[in-house]
Amino acid sequence: MKEMMLHELDAVREFFLRAIRPLEEKDSGFTPAEGAYTVAAQAMHTALTVEWFHEGTFGSGFDMDFEGHDRAAKACTSLEAAKSRFITAIDAMKAAIAAKSEAELMECYPEGSIMQGPRAALAYAVADHTAHHRGALSLYVRLLGKQPQMPYMD
Numbered sequence: 001m002k003e004m005m006l007h008e009l010d011a012v013r014e015f016f017l018r019a020i021r022p023l024e025e026k027d028s029g030f031t032p033a034e035g036a037y038t039v040a041a042q043a044m045h046t047a048l049t050v051e052w053f054h055e056g057t058f059g060s061g062f063d064m065d066f067e068g069h070d071r072a073a074k075a076c077t078s079l080e081a082a083k084s085r086f087i088t089a090i091d092a093m094k095a096a097i098a099a100k101s102e103a104e105l106m107e108c109y110p111e112g113s114i115m116q117g118p119r120a121a122l123a124y125a126v127a128d129h130t131a132h133h134r135g136a137l138s139l140y141v142r143l144l145g146k147q148p149q150m151p152y153m154d
């Protein structure tokens with residue numbers, strides 16, 4: 001299970017970075033509509049959510065202050081800062097998973113948690129959430145007149 005989780009997170013990182021590859025730092029402030037996330041905020045939201053899943057699974061639990069999370073994402077004005085934070089978040093999650101035993105990864109989330117079932121579901125939840133934002137950012141790429149990359153291969 002552990003190796004599958006680590007492999008899944010490697011794929012999450014690779015696919016997300018490919019999705020944002022056509023974007024440049026100068027695109028950080030682009031937004032498709034008033035009130036929507038900018039490029040930088042969309043990427044930062046993705047990074048912050050990886051951290052949220054990590055803390056919820058291996059830390060003090062899931063912080064349900066979604067308005068605060070939204071403000072933190074919107075405060076980001078740099079795609080490069082968001083990209084760096086995403087990479088760091090994935091690396092930290094991988095390190096936490098690598099340090100756990102298979103039995104620990106199969107322990108269930110506490111009753112009433114936003115996540116249910118074994119903690120091993122973490123990698124797939126991160127993959128699902130990140131895929132959603134990869135898609136949004138690919139649309140941003142098109143709206144900027146650029147060509148999105150195929151996320152699964154060069």
